[in-house]
Amino acid sequence: MNDKLANKILFAFILLTIIFKIYLVLQTPSISYDSYYGMRYAEYFHENFLPMVSDDLSYQGRLSITNIPFYMIVSLFTFIIPALIFFKYIGILFGAYLIYLIYKITQKLFNNQTISLIITFIAGMMQTIFLFSLNSFSSITVFSVLFLLLIWEFINLENKSNLKAFMLFFILATIITPYSIIVVLGFIVYFLLLKFNSLPIRKSTIDVFIFSSLFSIWYHLIIYKMALIRSGPSVIWQNIPQELISLSYQKLTILSALFFIGFVPLVLGLIGMYQTIFVKRKRLLILISSFTFVFVMLLALGILPLNEGIFLLLICLILLSANGLASILEYLDLTLFSKLKKVVLFLILVFVLLNFLPIILSTDVLTASSPNLDELNTMKFIQENTPDDVTILGDVVEGHFISYASNRKNFYDENFFQMKNADQKFADAKSIFLSKSTVQVVEQMKYYDIKYIYFSKLIFDKYQNVNFLIREDSCFKKIFSTNTTEVFELIC
Amino acid sequence: MLNKSKNGILFISILFFLLIGVLIGVFRTILGNPFWIAGEHYQYLVQTTSNQTLINLVYNYVVNILPQTIYLMPLILGVFSIIFFSKIAKKYLNTDLEYYTSLILFLTLPVFILSHIALSSLSLLLILSLLIVENYPKHNFLFYVYVFILSLFFPILTILVLPAFIYFAFKDKSFVVISSATIALSYLILFFLKLPLEYVWFSLPQTNEIFAFFGGKFGYTILLLIFGMTYLYSEFSKNSSFSNSLMIFYFILSFFNTHLRCIMIFVLIFFASKSISELINKKWSADILKYGAILLICCILFFSLSTAIQDTITQTPTKNHVDALKYLNFIRVNLQEGSLLTDPNYSSFIKYYSGIEPYVQTYKHEELAKTIFYSRQYSKIAELLIQENIKFILIDSQMTSGSIWANDREDLLFVIKYSDNFKEIYSKNGIKIYYFDAD
Numbered sequence: 001m002n003d004k005l006a007n008k009i010l011f012a013f014i015l016l017t018i019i020f021k022i023y024l025v026l027q028t029p030s031i032s033y034d035s036y037y038g039m040r041y042a043e044y045f046h047e048n049f050l051p052m053v054s055d056d057l058s059y060q061g062r063l064s065i066t067n068i069p070f071y072m073i074v075s076l077f078t079f080i081i082p083a084l085i086f087f088k089y090i091g092i093l094f095g096a097y098l099i100y101l102i103y104k105i106t107q108k109l110f111n112n113q114t115i116s117l118i119i120t121f122i123a124g125m126m127q128t129i130f131l132f133s134l135n136s137f138s139s140i141t142v143f144s145v146l147f148l149l150l151i152w153e154f155i156n157l158e159n160k161s162n163l164k165a166f167m168l169f170f171i172l173a174t175i176i177t178p179y180s181i182i183v184v185l186g187f188i189v190y191f192l193l194l195k196f197n198s199l200p201i202r203k204s205t206i207d208v209f210i211f212s213s214l215f216s217i218w219y220h221l222i223i224y225k226m227a228l229i230r231s232g233p234s235v236i237w238q239n240i241p242q243e244l245i246s247l248s249y250q251k252l253t254i255l256s257a258l259f260f261i262g263f264v265p266l267v268l269g270l271i272g273m274y275q276t277i278f279v280k281r282k283r284l285l286i287l288i289s290s291f292t293f294v295f296v297m298l299l300a301l302g303i304l305p306l307n308e309g310i311f312l313l314l315i316c317l318i319l320l321s322a323n324g325l326a327s328i329l330e331y332l333d334l335t336l337f338s339k340l341k342k343v344v345l346f347l348i349l350v351f352v353l354l355n356f357l358p359i360i361l362s363t364d365v366l367t368a369s370s371p372n373l374d375e376l377n378t379m380k381f382i383q384e385n386t387p388d389d390v391t392i393l394g395d396v397v398e399g400h401f402i403s404y405a406s407n408r409k410n411f412y413d414e415n416f417f418q419m420k421n422a423d424q425k426f427a428d429a430k431s432i433f434l435s436k437s438t439v440q441v442v443e444q445m446k447y448y449d450i451k452y453i454y455f456s457k458l459i460f461d462k463y464q465n466v467n468f469l470i471r472e473d474s475c476f477k478k479i480f481s482t483n484t485t486e487v488f489e490l491i492c
Numbered sequence: 493m494l495n496k497s498k499n500g501i502l503f504i505s506i507l508f509f510l511l512i513g514v515l516i517g518v519f520r521t522i523l524g525n526p527f528w529i530a531g532e533h534y535q536y537l538v539q540t541t542s543n544q545t546l547i548n549l550v551y552n553y554v555v556n557i558l559p560q561t562i563y564l565m566p567l568i569l570g571v572f573s574i575i576f577f578s579k580i581a582k583k584y585l586n587t588d589l590e591y592y593t594s595l596i597l598f599l600t601l602p603v604f605i606l607s608h609i610a611l612s613s614l615s616l617l618l619i620l621s622l623l624i625v626e627n628y629p630k631h632n633f634l635f636y637v638y639v640f641i642l643s644l645f646f647p648i649l650t651i652l653v654l655p656a657f658i659y660f661a662f663k664d665k666s667f668v669v670i671s672s673a674t675i676a677l678s679y680l681i682l683f684f685l686k687l688p689l690e691y692v693w694f695s696l697p698q699t700n701e702i703f704a705f706f707g708g709k710f711g712y713t714i715l716l717l718i719f720g721m722t723y724l725y726s727e728f729s730k731n732s733s734f735s736n737s738l739m740i741f742y743f744i745l746s747f748f749n750t751h752l753r754c755i756m757i758f759v760l761i762f763f764a765s766k767s768i769s770e771l772i773n774k775k776w777s778a779d780i781l782k783y784g785a786i787l788l789i790c791c792i793l794f795f796s797l798s799t800a801i802q803d804t805i806t807q808t809p810t811k812n813h814v815d816a817l818k819y820l821n822f823i824r825v826n827l828q829e830g831s832l833l834t835d836p837n838y839s840s841f842i843k844y845y846s847g848i849e850p851y852v853q854t855y856k857h858e859e860l861a862k863t864i865f866y867s868r869q870y871s872k873i874a875e876l877l878i879q880e881n882i883k884f885i886l887i888d889s890q891m892t893s894g895s896i897w898a899n900d901r902e903d904l905l906f907v908i909k910y911s912d913n914f915k916e917i918y919s920k921n922g923i924k925i926y927y928f929d930a931d
Contacts, residue, residue: 163778204777211781214788217714221705221795229707230894232699 006113010103010120014096017124021092024359025135028370032136034414035087036400038074042083043404045075057403058413059425060391060449065223066417070139070176091133094141099124101148102315106322108155109284115329118345119322125356126318128260132311135366139177140308144315146173147291150183151319155284157204170212174219181220182294182312184213189290197281227418236303239416241426244396250306252299260310261317264351269317272324285323292316371401374482375456379405381480382487386452393429393445394454395462402454411450433463438473442492452479455486498591502578505595506571509608513567516609516804524811526841527563529804533610534841537562546682547613547645555611562611569615570608574598576622577758584762587769594765600793602800603710603757609804614710614754617646621755631667636674643678649751650675656738697747704796710750712757713796715789719767720760726767809841812921813888817845819918820884820925824848827917827927830883833861835891842886851882865896866903870911873904877928885914889922 031039037058044052051072055064078086103120110116123129133141146169153166174180187209194201221228227235237245250256257266273292276285295313298304325348332341371379375398382392383406391409392402399413411429416422428444432453435441445451453470470476475492517527528534536551544552555562574595581594598604607614620642627635643650654675658668704711724743728736739759746753768789776782809817820832824847831851832842836858842850852861860876867873876882887905891897897905908914908926918925 158777160778164780167781167784203775207777207781210771211785211788213718214785214792217718218788218792218795221714221792225799228705229700232706 003113006117009117010100013117013121013124014099017099017130018092018096021095021130021134022089024366025088025092028135028366029373030371030376030401031084031087032366032369033371033397033401034138035136036404037413037415038071038087038137039083040400040404041071042075042078042086045072046078057407057409058399058415059419060409060411062419064415064418066415067139067176070142073176074137087137088135091135091137091141094137094145095129095133098129098145098148098315101145101152102318105148105152105155105319108152109282110322110326112326114345115322115326118325118348119318121349122264122321122352123315123318125352126262126265126314127355127359128262128311128314129318130356130359132307135370140179140311143173143177143179144312146176147183147312148315151284151288154287157202157208163204163208166208167211170208171215174216178220178224179308179312180212180216182291182298184209184216185294186287186291187212189293190287193277193286193290194283197277197286199281199283199286202283230418239419239422241416241423243426243430245302248305248307249302251302252296252306252309256306257310260306261314262352262355264348264355265314265317265321268321268324268328268348270320270324271327272317272320272322275323275327276320279327280323282323285320288316288319292320371398371405372457372484374484375401376405377482378454378456378480378485378487382406382408382452382454385479390451391449392452392454393432393450394456395458396426396429397458398454398456408452411448433459433468433470434466436469438469438475438492441469441473442475442490445490451490453488453490455488457484460484498578498582498588501592501595502575505574505578505599508599509570509574510567512605512801513570513609516605516801519805523805525805526809526811526814528610528841529606529807530809530837530840531606531610532612532840534844536611538843546685547616550645551611566608566611566615569619570604573604573608573615573619573622576619576626580622580625581762581765585765589769589772590765593768594761596793597716597761597764597768598758600797601713601716601757601761602704602796603754605797605800606709606804607754613645614751617642617649617751617754618758620645621758636670639671640674640678643675644681646751647679647682649749649755650678652742652745652749652752653755656742659734659738701750702747702753704800710754710757712753712760715792715796716757716760716764719764719771721763723763723767723770808838808890809845812923813838813841814845816886816918816920816923816925817842820846820848820886823917828883828929830881830928832884832886833864833877833882834886835888835895836861837895838886848884851880864904868903868906870907873907874913874928874930878930883928885926885928887924887926 040055040057041052044050051068053063053065053068055062058064074086077090081090099120102123103116106119107113107116132144149169150166150173153162153169156162157166170180170183173183187205190205191201191209224235227239231239237249240248261269269292272285273289276282276289292313295304295309295316299306299309299313328344329341332338332344379402386406386408388407389409391411392406393411394402396412396414399410400415402408402410403413412422412425419425425448428448432441432444432450435444445453453476455468455471470488471478471486475490476488477491478486479489480487520527520529535548536555554565577598578591578595581591581598585591585594603614604618606612607618620638623638624635624642627638639650654672657671699708700706701708702711703717704713721743724736724739728740742752742759743756746756772782772786831849832846833851834842836852839850839852842848852858857880860880864873864876864882885904885908892905897903913929914926915929916924917927
């Protein structure tokens with residue numbers, strides 16, 4: 001296959017994924033629940049030209065220092081692009097660039113268009129990658145691209161311009177997310193693997209490692225000083241309530257790996273990793289294997305959030321899959337079954353398409369993670385018909401959405417970091433929804449100064465078959481309802 | 493010429509240390525906080541009745557006969573520590589860069605600052621250890637005197653360090669015999685004087701005590717850990733000798749004993765300074781990385797120092813605590829006698845300001861205090877308060893926002909709110925004192 005044809009196929013594939021993603025995003029009128037924090041941040045920045053350190057609506061008013069540099073940069077972009085469009089579509093562009101980088105790296109590694117294109121196809125069709133940045137934008141999306149750029153620059157690290165670019169990307173990655181520590185950990189494993197393979201460590205790699213580690217330590221010490229002192233090593237879990245930790249920080253098992261990663265990248269990736277460490281011993285592949293090892297360890301220990309960890313692990317496994325695929329094809333060439341190569345490739349493509357099928361067939365892939373029209377209308381009603389300083393209780397996932405769309409205080413949201421009593425608030429909110437005692441519910445609502453309770457599809461899905469006291473008791477008056485939402489006011 | 497410049501650096505180091513000491517005192521005074529932070533210092537200012545260690549008795553005696561020393565003694569000990577440390581660094585470190593680096597690491601250590609702004613056993617421990625190391629090669633009479641004193645004041649530590657002592661002087665049998673005899677003699681003296689060895693022999697390792705970046709006052713700083721351990725690792729991989737293994741063993745053991753940890757922190761300074769010097773002198777692939785790395789090391793050091801100073805300035809007791817405790821001292825004559833229950837970290841200064849014994853003074857008390865703090869059952873709480881003769885409970889905003897409870901309506905606070913037996917006798921500036929009247 002010649003370069004031109006490969007480039008055309010690559011371009012067509014990326015364009016198709018972009019179009020399909022835009023089609024999916026257009027099915028919902030809003031952005032994902034968690035992206036509303038960014039929207040609020042951008043709005044605040046536009047009005048005040050300052051970072052939103054004091055957040056009056058989150059947790060009924062709090063100090064927030066979470067990811068300031070990331071949201072500042074994002075807010076700057078929203079001067080040019082309207083915030084809603086930015087948060088809705090920028091993830092798609094990053095997703096496309098991610099796929100392009102995967103192609104470039106595999107092409108650099110194997111100089112084989114067929115392998116590179118198949119790997120790119122696998123990357124683009126993987127559910128975890130496809131859906132990750134859809135209708136939302138978070139620091140991890142940017143980090144994933146920076147992570148691949150770091151790998152790309154690593155290829156020619158001896159070159160000074162690559163070295164400087166590597167440092168720049170690392171500094172950026174550190175500023176926008178604490179995940180850059182994973183890069184440092186990856187380097188440590190990389191050195192161990194090099195030693196295991198009796199390969200010398202290059203001077204430039206050591207220098208880059210020293211600088212990166214020191215920068216990462218210094219930056220995180222400054223940003224997380226108070227959190228480190230207050231929470232110690234458990235700062236990793238970001239003060240997330242116990243009940244949610246068991247969901248978001250689930251430990252990785254073989255079954256969950258198969259489910260989230262998919263059969264093809266898992267098997268090809270593991271073959272690729274084996275080939276890298278024990279047979280081919282290419283430096284770049286050893287580095288990628290090191291990162292894979294770090295991600296697996298962190299996920300298995302429950303230190304990395306499952307969603308984000310799996311996403312990053314999958315990127316590494318896909319890169320290693322290229323090596324796995326190349327090895328299988330090379331092996332087939334040595335046997336009598338060399339004609340089976342095409343069959344193997346065809347089977348891989350079928351497996352990948354089967355994995356992607358649910359997304360094509362399902363029309364509502366984004367509805368669970370984004371508010372629908374009913375929810376938007378409900379928030380509009382709250383904004384127009386309730387006093388300015390009241391607190392609304394909804395689901396924890398909807399916290400940022402409530403604050404953005406209704407401009408009212410939320411009782412809690414997913415930004416638990418450095419929030420005192422987050423665990424307590426989470427438990428009390430649950431008891432308000434589930435309690436069968438009017439006295440208890442009213443007392444707790446008054447204690448927290450909660451005036452309105454918002455029932456949405458998330459609450460109904462979460463507590464299925466529960467007869468909510470609030471919906472039946474005379475102390476609560478239904479003031480608004482739609483097909484999927486209800487709002488109650490405390491009147492006792 | 494070189495010696496002159498080293499003396500100049502030493503002089504600047506002493507000035508720097510004194511400046512930090514004065515700065516902390518001045519800022520605490522400006523904020524209205526008492527001069528001394530919470531710590532063992534307050535124990536030396538009041539006569540406690542029983543179970544005193546030798547170091548308590550001695551400090552108590554010195555403070556009683558020479559009250560002026562209370563301000564000067566920590567600073568003087570600090571200055572001497574710098575001088576002796578500098579002498580040892582000159583002797584054992586190979587290059588000027590290593591010497592200067594070690595001095596900077598030493599001066600910016602939070603543990604060094606914290607143990608020299610008020611009377612503390614650690615300052616004595618440090619100076620004695622430095623004197624022993626300084627006199628070690630000579631094996632002179634003074635050396636044995638220092639070992640004897642160290643063993644008298646820190647008997648548990650001496651036992652812990654003894655194997656290393658014996659190992660390093662294995663060939664010199666007379667040295668081993670005299671050292672062991674000196675330590676044995678000090679134990680005999682302690683035995684006949686019926687003095688306890690130390691309050692806490694070992695404690696379970698907790699990250700917020702072992703590591704300074706997790707809030708440990710006497711913990712390892714991140715730079716020392718990284719560079720010190722890197723040097724130790726590289727030495728170990730070159731030559732896995734018994735002395736290197738011993739060092740790793742002591743490093744792990746230091747998680748369980750504060751005094752040993754302090755010694756290890758100062759040992760790690762030497763390793764870290766070698767490691768940092770090596771890092772600076774190595775051939776870098778790009779100058780920008782070299783200067784960037786040096787700048788980052790300086791930034792981390794500065795950050796660690798400024799954090800330690802800032803924490804010390806704002807640390808308890810604050811003016812508000814002093815006001816509350818002085819008020820308690822004023823009214824306590826009209827109330828029944830009993831001890832005061834509060835955050836165990838405040839125990840050191842309670843008696844000094846209020847004249848009332850703090851309840852938590854031993855590990856057993858700490859466990860019982862937890863039972864009281866985290867119970868919602870009035871009968872259980874009342875029974876324990878009567879049994880332990882606790883009459884006063886002091887609660888401040890720090891205690892209700894994380895240090896003891898997550899909010900102001902949990903467990904004991906809930907009981908206090910709804911029980912008539914707890915009478916609020918003081919409430920000002922976020923500090924509340926309750927009087928427990930079982931009747």
